[in-house]
Amino acid sequence: MSEEFKAGNLRAEPGTKVQGYLNVHGSDMKMPATLIHGTRPGKTVVITGGIHGGEYPGIEASIRLAVQLKPEDVSGRLVIVHPVNTKAYFAKMQYFGPDDGKNLNRMFPGKATGTVSERIAWTISSELISQADFFMDLHGGDIHEALVPFVLYSLAGRPEVNRISEEASSLLGLKYVVGSVSTNGTFGSAAVAGVPGFLAEIGQCGLWSEEEVLAYLKGVRNVLKYLGLLPGGPEDLGSVVKLPKMIVSTSEQTACWYPAVRAGDRVAKGQKLGEMRDFFANRLGEYLASQDGTVLYVASSLAINEGDPIAAIG
Numbered sequence: 001m002s003e004e005f006k007a008g009n010l011r012a013e014p015g016t017k018v019q020g021y022l023n024v025h026g027s028d029m030k031m032p033a034t035l036i037h038g039t040r041p042g043k044t045v046v047i048t049g050g051i052h053g054g055e056y057p058g059i060e061a062s063i064r065l066a067v068q069l070k071p072e073d074v075s076g077r078l079v080i081v082h083p084v085n086t087k088a089y090f091a092k093m094q095y096f097g098p099d100d101g102k103n104l105n106r107m108f109p110g111k112a113t114g115t116v117s118e119r120i121a122w123t124i125s126s127e128l129i130s131q132a133d134f135f136m137d138l139h140g141g142d143i144h145e146a147l148v149p150f151v152l153y154s155l156a157g158r159p160e161v162n163r164i165s166e167e168a169s170s171l172l173g174l175k176y177v178v179g180s181v182s183t184n185g186t187f188g189s190a191a192v193a194g195v196p197g198f199l200a201e202i203g204q205c206g207l208w209s210e211e212e213v214l215a216y217l218k219g220v221r222n223v224l225k226y227l228g229l230l231p232g233g234p235e236d237l238g239s240v241v242k243l244p245k246m247i248v249s250t251s252e253q254t255a256c257w258y259p260a261v262r263a264g265d266r267v268a269k270g271q272k273l274g275e276m277r278d279f280f281a282n283r284l285g286e287y288l289a290s291q292d293g294t295v296l297y298v299a300s301s302l303a304i305n306e307g308d309p310i311a312a313i314g
Helices: 056-068 086-091 116-131 159-169 186-192 210-226
Strands: 005-007 010-012 016-023 030-037 040-049 075-081 134-139 145-147 150-154 176-180 197-201 241-243 247-250 255-259 272-277 283-288 293-299 309-313
Touching: 005 030, 005 075, 005 116, 010 016, 010 030, 016 116, 030 086, 040 056, 040 116, 056 075, 056 134, 056 210, 075 116, 116 186, 134 186, 134 210, 150 159, 150 186, 159 176, 159 186, 159 197, 159 210, 176 293, 186 197, 241 293, 255 293, 255 309, 272 293, 272 309
Parallel strands: 040 075, 040 134, 134 197, 150 176, 176 241
Antiparallel strands: 005 010, 016 030, 030 075, 145 293, 150 197, 247 309, 255 272, 272 283, 293 309
């Protein structure tokens, strides 16, 4: 394993760790990144934190992983981006980026000549995911979302890609493991390109705690053991509940949101999820569960815009 590890403008020789800024193609944006080129051969894994700027547990976990992991610990190659969406991070924005008002996690695989969000997605896809054997995207419950920890894996890839994604997701230590057919987000786009992986959610409401970060670190290390990058076999971090899909309800109004359920609640089809009211307390719309299942997240903000997600049932 004599060749250097190349990720965009960054390079790491075998047995080294390199930290620097990964240039976003055709933009003045730069993403803090760490390349770890292990001392033994193995798989290439990409980890991203902070696709959304207000999801802090995944960002802090990715920062700590980049500090803690050493080349002598690793078999293979690892690149960690921490965080991806730096402008959204400092703007404290939910979902969107300040340059183009787009949700980065709906822009994959991106465009080299597109808007800033599309260029970020293209850089991640073409420079990192294109050479990966596995991809982990660490999220953290956006600024206005209350949620229970869960992990999404793609059903959009080849059967073997989907199998590895589901198996690895089950080792992260999160109770809910949910299938997804989306292809315009990080993990779905990766699966279509033949790279297994997942998107994990730990955290809520734009907050972070030591407990959440440690849960992420334990889970990610467990998956790295499964993939052979770290020594030892993966541990059993607890039983999981596998859910075949997640259905998201979005608002049809720009108004005030009054939820009738909490994250983690079991709901039946037709049960009231909440309602939208105007500033005079007039009801504008009522939202009902479209299926039996578990509320994985619910909007915690009073202010909701038309098209915003308000609840998701797995």
